[in-house]
Amino acid sequence: MSGYPGLSGRTIVVTGAARGQGAAAALMLAGAGARVVATDVAAEPAADFSDTSVEYRRLDVANEGGWGDLAAFLRATLGGVPLKGLLNNAGITHRSRLGRIERSDWDRVLAVNVTGAMLGIQALAPLMGDGSSIVNVGSSAGLTGHYPAAYTTSKWALRGLTHVAATEYGPRGIRANIIHPGFIETEMTAGAPAAMRRSQLELTPLERLGQADEVAAVAAFLLSDAASYMSGAEIPVDGAFTSSAGAKYMADRIASEGAAAGS
Template sequence: MLEQKVILITGANRGIGLTIAQVCTRLGAIVLLAGRNDAQLEIIAEQLGENAIPMAYDIADEEQVKAAFGHIKQHIGRLDGLVNNAGAMQSAPVGMTRIADLRAQLDVNTVATFQHAQLATRLMAKQQSGAIVNLCSIIGEQGSAGQAAYATSKAAVSGMTKAMAKEFAPLGVRINGVAPGFIDTDMTADFTAGQREEILANIGLGRMGNTQDVADLVSFLLSDHASYITGQIIGVDGGMRL
């Protein structure tokens, strides 16, 4: 489904990003694994096979991101897909949220996503083809008490996705968002049993999601099977109500 497509995935070293990398590799893609831990990425690339290429850099460092895309342009020559997956979440009431913590989440969740999409679309526009999938969040779509800063950063990604989709559709580049709900990852590992029960009571399908649920949708949106889909924010939340 993704045969020989070159796909860059941020935060590919764990959780949703790692599962997306596994699925894309199985579907025939050449996967560029982005993350900060070079040794960890090397191990993952070895596990995934010769079509997985580690790219260690800080996604929130403007100059490192530029250098990474320069490497893609010079040594690979094309980019068919981008998955803006890497993210940061800190929970706190509005009155207890430090502006530094707000900025930190905006840097990773919003600014880094924007810069990656900006540089990716330059390559894709020349090809007249390409697909970008931004990881949004149900919290950015519906809000959640105690997570205003995170919701702000993710709501911005949803708006960015729709605006960029309109701008780049005439150039053959599709841009969509995927908004996970309560997914079993490191981000939700610290939830107490009581918190989990409360959340599950508001999920229509009655269970947590898993990383495969998200990765299957992302890989579809990257593929030519989704060639007439752009500008959408698609929930993967089991019918979750916040």
């Protein structure tokens, strides 16, 4: 894929890659010629990685020891070549409001969504060099006051971690950016209430939900040399949902009521 220069033959780690966005990214990166180490807490991936350059390894991102094991594996197999990239895609949600969320659920979401990314950066940045890239997967919830308290908080925190990484590792030539997907059709969003899906469509100017490959394409771009001077950037992939900030819904209601009044 000429659109993703600098990936062929290089190694990239993708977390949360057993299915959904992570699997889509792993397959897209492999298609661009990268060696992809796909990780997830699941024992086996739901995605089919056969006949690709994707290697699957089990990893609980909230487990510091697991990251140490992965770093040791990469150190032994990289042959002195720097690790090209880390895509921190692993994430979980918990749809509970602030007044109702249990401490254990709060801790679990932040452990995976924020601490997991931090541990990954700590463990793998020493294997990176000039031209390497860290990409964190945030959410439109990290740009708004979305109601799931723990999930929203975790994605806002991930924004801060991204900017810290961009600042700290920039002198080594390592870039760090964050993507903010909107409502993407994956297994995680499949259980969303019907009212949430309807509302999302009403609030999204492109008037459709997103696909995992659309997020994967932006991740691949940021991991590639095509984005060689991009660091500290936050990129929504949400059909203008956060850009519109509800204005679409308001405009549609005004137009609808105006048409009704004139009929």
